[in-house]
Amino acid sequence: MLTLLDRYVLRLVMTPLMTTLGIAALLLILERMLRLFDFVVNEGGPVGVVFEMLANLTPHYMGLALPIGLFLGILVAFRNLSLSSELDALQTNGVGLGRLLRPVLMLALLLMAVNVALVGWVQPHSRYAYRGLVYDLRSGALGASIRVGEFVEIGDDTVLRIEESHNQGSDLRGIFVERRDSRGSIAVSADRGGFFATSDEQTVMLRLYDGMLIDLNENQMKPRVLSFDQQDLTFRLPTGSTFRDRLGEELEMTLPELYRHQHDSSLPPESRQRMEANFHWRLMHSLTFLVLPLLAVPMGITNKRATKATGFVVGLTLVIVYNELMEAMETLIISGHSPFTTMWLLFAGFTILSLYLFRVAAYKVGGDPLAWVNGIWSSIKTPLIRTTRRLIGVKD
Known part of the structure; x- marks a missing residue:
């Protein structure tokens, strides 16, 4: 049962947590949206598919x-508690950091479960769906539009060119069609026309107005020329090949599938190693949620008389370096190293460091886990400023 204190701490954490999630997701989605629009337009696909692709990428960004x-939510919450003297008041009344950590760990446990569902099941299926959409765009299975001003092959025997397109493609101008067969070819030009659906989903009809048809048959001495007011041509749409099945790579496998396939002796050793590396990465990535509060709390505590942002800098640096090392350990596992002497050893070191920093902040009187960082900065700050001023020509 959550107490009033627990709910208060969670409320302090949730505001920066949701803000960070919103900003991060917005930046990532906007950056990818621009590239997807460019990709879809170049492939001649419908613009609406961009949002479907973004929806499939959202679990990855989350x-x-x-x-x-x-991490930032907890750090900002405890920094605010420190600066407002609320943390001092709580500790004076016997409420230590260990007690304040309880609701934060509960939140971390909940987010860890969400992350397990994301990396274990949601992301593999959404990644497969995203790549299926990319494949459909490139193969034309999404009904890519005819590019204006270009010669476009429709199947193996027809070439089409359109000068202008109006009313979202329903009114076409300056149409040229060439159709080839075993006897020769037929060339058709028309002032205007439009595509119409038929009862067969694989067949469309192009209705042409005010045009000319030239029949270039090898059996004829000279080509036949026909002028028409209206002419209908049917096109058999090319049948796109089927996208591959899921499980084509380890990123599209769920956690149970990864565990099962990494022990499949029928697979190549390199494939099994990639699956093993990704399996352990997903586990460690999820378990890290339980360690982040132990690092964020001491990084957030600060002296209200010296409101330095050392905790932000050091904390974010540690998290970023840890994440980069995780990816490096995954590469080592793929090359044949044991996950327990690489990835799990890194996780153990990160956990021990976080526990040590939290212990200093929580149980050592006047403990400041970043005192050595502040000491180093204080000793080099003045010489560094003087050197910088001298280099840029500013007098003291």
Whole structure:
């Protein structure tokens, strides 16, 4: 049962947590949206598919934003508690950091469960769906539009060119069609026309107005020329090949599938190693949620008389370096190293460091886990400023 204190701490954490998640997701989605619009337009696909692709990418972005959101939410909350003297008042009344950590760990446990669902099941299926959409765009299975001013092949025997397109493609101008067969070819030009659906989903009809048809048959001495007011041509749309099945790579496998396939002796050793590396990465990525509060709390505590942002800098640096090392350990596992002497050893070191920093802040009188950082900065700050001023020509 959550007490009033627990709810208050969670409320302090949730505001920066949700803000961080919103900003991170917005930046990532906007950056990818621009590239997707460019890709879809170049492939001639419908613009609406961009939002479907972004929806399939959202679980991936949430997996990236959740850990940093949790870390910053806790850090900002405890920094505010320190600066407002509320933390001093709580500790004076016997409420230590260990007690304040309880609701934060509960939140971390909940987010860890969400992350397990994301990386274990949601992301593999959404990644497969996203790549399926990319495949459909490139193969034309999404009904890519005809590019104006270009010669476009429709199947193996027809070439089409359109000068102008109006009313979202329903009114076409300056149409040229060439259709080839075993006897020769037929060339058709028309002032205007439009596509119409038929009862067969694989067949469309192009209705042409005010045009000319030239029949270039090898059996004829000279081509036949026909002028028409209206002419209908049917096109058999090319049948796109089927996208591959899921499980084509380890990123599209769920956690149970990864665990099962990494022990499949029928697979190549490199494939099994990639699956093993990704399996352990997902586990460690999820368990890190329980360690982040132990690091964020001491990084957030600060002296209200010296409101330095050392905790932000050091904390974010540690999280970023840890994440980069995680990816490096995954590469080592793929190359044949044991996950327990690489990735799990890194996780153990990160956990021990976080526990030590939290212990200094929580149980050592006047403990400041960043005192050595502030000491180093104080000793080099003045010479560094003087050197910088001298280099840029500013007098003291």
